[in-house]
Amino acid sequence: MAARATLHCLTGCAIGEILGMVIGTALGWGNMPTMALAIVLAFFFGYTLTLRSVLRSGVDFRTAFRIALAADTLSIAVMELIDNGVIVLWPGAMDATLSDVLFWGALAISLAVAFVVTTPVNKWMIGRGKGHAVVHRYHH
Template identity: 55%
Template sequence: MEHSGHEHDHHSTGSTNAMAVSATLHCLTGCAIGEIVGLIAGTALGLGNASTVVVSFALAFVFGYSLSTLPVLRAGLAVGAALSVVLAADTLSILTMEVVDNLVVVAVPGAMDAGLVNPTFWWSMMLSLTVAFFAAWPVNRWLLARGKGHALTHGYMGATPTGSRRLVPDLATPTLVAAIVAFMLGGLLVSIADDLGAAPTQGHAAHAPLRP
């Protein structure tokens, strides 16, 4: 019986850890989309660093809540009830991610001033999101162990929608993660290629003979 209880505890811990990883990735996808859109918008519009951080911060919550609301709506809850569940489930996780994410980006020299075709812009974003994941995972695990956080929405995941609920998009977390990673890697490669293309041009210009 003691051995059986130990196996049950081990299984429970493993299940909680796995759920915490899934919950953190789910939150991270929404935060990442908001961060990317906010930083790109801030850079493209020439906003100051403080304004860009505020825009990114706000959009991370918007996209984070939106993605978490979709499966709850598909399960049959009304919009108001779904938002109430999601706000209770995701707020602490998203807040943790955003605070850590923005602190990392601000701490990386030149990251906030880098343009969209600057490798620093993309690798600093990848770094900040990675650090944010590891910061939010223990928060989600702590919440799940107490029946809070994503435990509140877990029962709605994978529910079979009926009627018009079938029209609500079913966006799988692995698919979103893959798309975000591919997008950021694409941005990084384009910026590196731009740097490599600019370097020979600058070198040629430096050695070009002066003309009257």
């Protein structure tokens, strides 16, 4: 269950990270504004995926939004910290462009490392009835 919850968060984070980096890079933004956009979009898409599944169960938007915040905030935050930390520490990754293998390789590896680190966080939260354990109640 923890791995599935982490994969769910990873999907939203990856969509946001890639979209943010593509937009920022295409617009010629610097590293920090591009990274900030990628992080904001990672949270947005991570929450959106959870919201979508909870809303399908018939819960009102306000309740679904609170559930998404409670379920995903720690997971996405850890994932973003690890993912972006790997990118920052990887020599040359911050300056790689969309056409560089380094850009895509570093991004893929950073997301994989984030998955490995975040899975125990989700396991810990689920074991305490928090995180995706709360969302699981709304899945049919």
